[in-house]
Amino acid sequence: MFLFVLRRLIGGLPTLLLVTVMVFALTRILPGDPARLLLGEEATPELVAQIREELGLNRPILVQYADWLWGLVQGDLGRSIRGNEQVALIIWQKLPTTLELSFFSLLVAILIGLPAGVLAALRRNTAADASVTVLALSGISIPNFFLGILLIYLFSVRLAWIPPSGYVEPWVDLQKNLLLMLMPAITLGTALAGAIARFTRNSMLEVLSQDYVRTARAKGLEGRVVVYKHALRNAAIPVVTVIGLQLGGLLGGAVVTEQVFSIPGFGRLLVDSVFNRDFPVLQAVVLISALAVFLINVLTDLLYAAIDPRIRYH
Amino acid sequence: MRQWLVAVVLWSLGGLGLAQTVTVGLDADPPNLDPMLSSALVDRQVQNQIYDKLVDLDENLRIVPMLATSWRVEENGTVYVFTLRQGVKFHDGTDFNAETVKFNLDRYRSTPGSRRAGELSLINNVQVVNPTTVRVTLKEPFAPFLAILSDRSGMMVSPTAVQRLGAEFSNNPVGTGPFKFVERRRQDRIVLARNENYWQRGFPRIEQLVYRPFPDDDVRVANLLSGAVNIITPVAAKDLAAIRNNANLVVNNFPGIGYQGIWLNHTKGPFTNKALRQAFAATIDRDVVDRVVFLGTALPSNGPFPPGTLAHDKSIAVPKRDLALARQKLAEGGRPQGFSFTLTIAPGPVLAQLAQVYQAMAAEAGIQVRIEQVEFGTLLDRAAKLELEAVAVGWSGRPDPDGNIYDFVRCKAANNYSGYCNPRVDSLLNRARTVRLPEARRDLYSQITKIIQEDLPYIYVYHPQTTIGLSRRLSGIPVIPDGILRFRGASLGGQ
Numbered sequence: 001m002f003l004f005v006l007r008r009l010i011g012g013l014p015t016l017l018l019v020t021v022m023v024f025a026l027t028r029i030l031p032g033d034p035a036r037l038l039l040g041e042e043a044t045p046e047l048v049a050q051i052r053e054e055l056g057l058n059r060p061i062l063v064q065y066a067d068w069l070w071g072l073v074q075g076d077l078g079r080s081i082r083g084n085e086q087v088a089l090i091i092w093q094k095l096p097t098t099l100e101l102s103f104f105s106l107l108v109a110i111l112i113g114l115p116a117g118v119l120a121a122l123r124r125n126t127a128a129d130a131s132v133t134v135l136a137l138s139g140i141s142i143p144n145f146f147l148g149i150l151l152i153y154l155f156s157v158r159l160a161w162i163p164p165s166g167y168v169e170p171w172v173d174l175q176k177n178l179l180l181m182l183m184p185a186i187t188l189g190t191a192l193a194g195a196i197a198r199f200t201r202n203s204m205l206e207v208l209s210q211d212y213v214r215t216a217r218a219k220g221l222e223g224r225v226v227v228y229k230h231a232l233r234n235a236a237i238p239v240v241t242v243i244g245l246q247l248g249g250l251l252g253g254a255v256v257t258e259q260v261f262s263i264p265g266f267g268r269l270l271v272d273s274v275f276n277r278d279f280p281v282l283q284a285v286v287l288i289s290a291l292a293v294f295l296i297n298v299l300t301d302l303l304y305a306a307i308d309p310r311i312r313y314h
Numbered sequence: 315m316r317q318w319l320v321a322v323v324l325w326s327l328g329g330l331g332l333a334q335t336v337t338v339g340l341d342a343d344p345p346n347l348d349p350m351l352s353s354a355l356v357d358r359q360v361q362n363q364i365y366d367k368l369v370d371l372d373e374n375l376r377i378v379p380m381l382a383t384s385w386r387v388e389e390n391g392t393v394y395v396f397t398l399r400q401g402v403k404f405h406d407g408t409d410f411n412a413e414t415v416k417f418n419l420d421r422y423r424s425t426p427g428s429r430r431a432g433e434l435s436l437i438n439n440v441q442v443v444n445p446t447t448v449r450v451t452l453k454e455p456f457a458p459f460l461a462i463l464s465d466r467s468g469m470m471v472s473p474t475a476v477q478r479l480g481a482e483f484s485n486n487p488v489g490t491g492p493f494k495f496v497e498r499r500r501q502d503r504i505v506l507a508r509n510e511n512y513w514q515r516g517f518p519r520i521e522q523l524v525y526r527p528f529p530d531d532d533v534r535v536a537n538l539l540s541g542a543v544n545i546i547t548p549v550a551a552k553d554l555a556a557i558r559n560n561a562n563l564v565v566n567n568f569p570g571i572g573y574q575g576i577w578l579n580h581t582k583g584p585f586t587n588k589a590l591r592q593a594f595a596a597t598i599d600r601d602v603v604d605r606v607v608f609l610g611t612a613l614p615s616n617g618p619f620p621p622g623t624l625a626h627d628k629s630i631a632v633p634k635r636d637l638a639l640a641r642q643k644l645a646e647g648g649r650p651q652g653f654s655f656t657l658t659i660a661p662g663p664v665l666a667q668l669a670q671v672y673q674a675m676a677a678e679a680g681i682q683v684r685i686e687q688v689e690f691g692t693l694l695d696r697a698a699k700l701e702l703e704a705v706a707v708g709w710s711g712r713p714d715p716d717g718n719i720y721d722f723v724r725c726k727a728a729n730n731y732s733g734y735c736n737p738r739v740d741s742l743l744n745r746a747r748t749v750r751l752p753e754a755r756r757d758l759y760s761q762i763t764k765i766i767q768e769d770l771p772y773i774y775v776y777h778p779q780t781t782i783g784l785s786r787r788l789s790g791i792p793v794i795p796d797g798i799l800r801f802r803g804a805s806l807g808g809q
């Protein structure tokens with residue numbers, strides 16, 4: 001098991017190196033000069049040249065890349081072009097926020113998606129099944145920004161129950177933190193809930209038609225025990241895979257959701273750093289996102305073993 | 315369920331009971347709080363509360379004392395002698411005096427990479443006469459000098475803090491202003507607290523000022539409507555009705571000092587031909603632009619100087635739409651059937667709408683406008699290299715007229731995106747800088763405006779106004795045309 005994890009982690013290194021090459025190349029292909037954007041209205045040709053020099057942007061691109069990679073190896077992510085802060089510090093401030101948002105979104109998704117999927121499978125071809133299918137499709141299809149604005153208008157502007165946007169750290173004010181997380185988590189969680197519901201339904205249906213389920217029923221086991229003890233556990237493997245895959249997608253959704261709810265997380269950071277051509281920040285955000293997706297995949301593999309004793313890693 | 319939710323909300327609102335906190339919604343996160351390194355407009359919203367300036371502007375754009383209580387201009391306009399306010403301290407306890415003024419001006423004009431170096435380049439030297447007197451010598455007379463000190467170049471930062479913090483100063487700014495910096499979280503909030511030792515007794519009135527960025531117009535206005543913020547700047551024209559219809563809110567209009575319009579490239583494409591420039595310009599109906607796109611919140615423009623500023627000349631008419639003239643000019647330019655060109659704009663719903671209005675107007679004279687949207691950084695880059703045929707870029711404006719024109723239409727000026735070059739205009743521009751009598755300056759700028767209306771390096775279309783939305787409970791915020799909200803005298807009533 002330990003060896004398996006180690007092998008997977010080492011196996012991931014070439015991928016991550018490829019990501020560094022790609023992110024570096026992509027940021028440099030982006031049109032728009034960071035120095036010019038930084039200076040905005042005040043730009044004069046001399047000042048632009050001076051700032052480019054200062055930022056090292058007029059060095060050969062390979063030198064810039066090597067420099068960045070060398071810093072990376074030493075754990076130095078550089079300084080933000082825009083705000084002149086340590087990139088590592090910025091990431092350190094933003095990451096927990098997005099992790100919290102992802103956690104709550106996942107919670108929302110599982111709490112809604114899993115029971116809905118099981119229900120649809122058990123009541124196959126009934127009105128309940130059809131409703132779950134429709135709701136799941138809506139959840140997947142409704143764009144985050146639309147749902148987000150809708151929630152804000154309903155619960156903040158019309159009903160005035162929840163502040164429309166913002167973020168408070170949980171250690172500053174836990175109640176406010178949870179309250180503010182509610183709408184973003186629902187916005188971000190619904191798409192995932194839809195996917196989970198559909199996969200749970202299909203997976204459950206397949207498992208329910210298996211011989212061992214029939215056997216369990218024939219033994220006279222209670223319906224609930226059959227469903228939750230035997231069927232659900234076996235149905236869970238594909239569902240876990242889907243959740244693992246979709247977690248990467250959560251980050252994409254977080255970009256929009258954080259924008260709508262003014263949450264100072266990774267997604268906002270990504271958008272802002274693209275707009276400002278803040279290369280050091282942009283590179284770090286993309287690299288860490290890639291790392292996160294990679295780690296989630298390793299974690300998903302480990303979860304399989306926990307769920308299904310037949311799967312063992314050596 | 316509903317009761318439970320209400321209970322949760324009330325419980326959580328309990329934690330919000332901070333008295334006299336004003337929360338301000340901005341359209342962007344201020345990038346840099348060090349005046350020396352700041353180049354974004356939005357920075358000034360926050361900087362103006364943290365730092366005092368040597369002089370300030372009043373509602374009529376007149377220069378009024380701030381940290382300098384008075385000044386004398388000597389030697390034909392090349393020497394400025396400032397008398398400084400006594401007993402002022404920076405937030406970190408450092409004394410404000412002539413030494414600190416010298417430190418600041420020297421820092422701005424000689425630190426490599428300083429964004430202020432350009433506007434202070436005419437300073438020859440800064441001398442400390444005594445602790446409350448500073449003497450600034452210029453290389454030549456420069457009429458806009460005081461106006462420049464009413465903005466970032468006149469902001470006084472604590473020398474002790476700069477020396478102690480170095481590059482980190484911009485993240486821990488220290489000034490003498492009515493509010494002290496407390497903390498910032500990028501893209502989330504900037505928190506300022508009342509400066510208890512502010513030199514103006516009884517000010518500021520509120521205890522805390524929180525700035526929050528909301529780049530999305532809908533989200534910004536939703537936060538105002540729900541009461542989560544007390545004031546937002548700017549308000550998108552489409553959101554004005556929502557605020558006006560709310561009994562707790564009001565809309566205030568700030569007359570602007572900038573302009574918006576279209577650069578026409580004199581070196582490339584159809585606009586090398588003067589008659590074709592005039593033909594296109596004649597198709598534009600400035601009143602329609604104001605009504606349709608800005609719902610009456612913009613001012614049709616006759617040139618670079620908006621009404622209410624020193625150089626504005628009422629006798630120069632706002633050009634009217636004239637299709638007959640447009641057709642005549644097309645014939646004159648050898649293209650009676652019309653022509654086509656590409657108008658480059660930055661992305662954004664309002665800009666796109668504006669461009670479509672131009673497009674529709676020009677089409678009626680047979681001029682086909684292709685609209686090209688290019689991301690802002692690229693747009694500036696290509697415009698500066700004169701690669702675009704026509705480009706819509708405006709200017710936020712400066713209180714002195716020089717700041718609205720000198721760097722734009724002069725031959726080879728930094729922001730001249732048309733490649734325009736007219737020695738007569740250059741000589742008038744340079745004269746206007748050295749003359750100090752307002753009437754004489756206005757006359758020079760009027761002459762320039764008339765030449766530009768004819769030559770058309772730029773079509774001045776409208777002067778944007780800053781529209782703010784705020785709670786009725788919030789009062790004491792002066793309407794100063796630079797668009798900066800000053801919270802020194804602000805108070806929250808009804809609590």
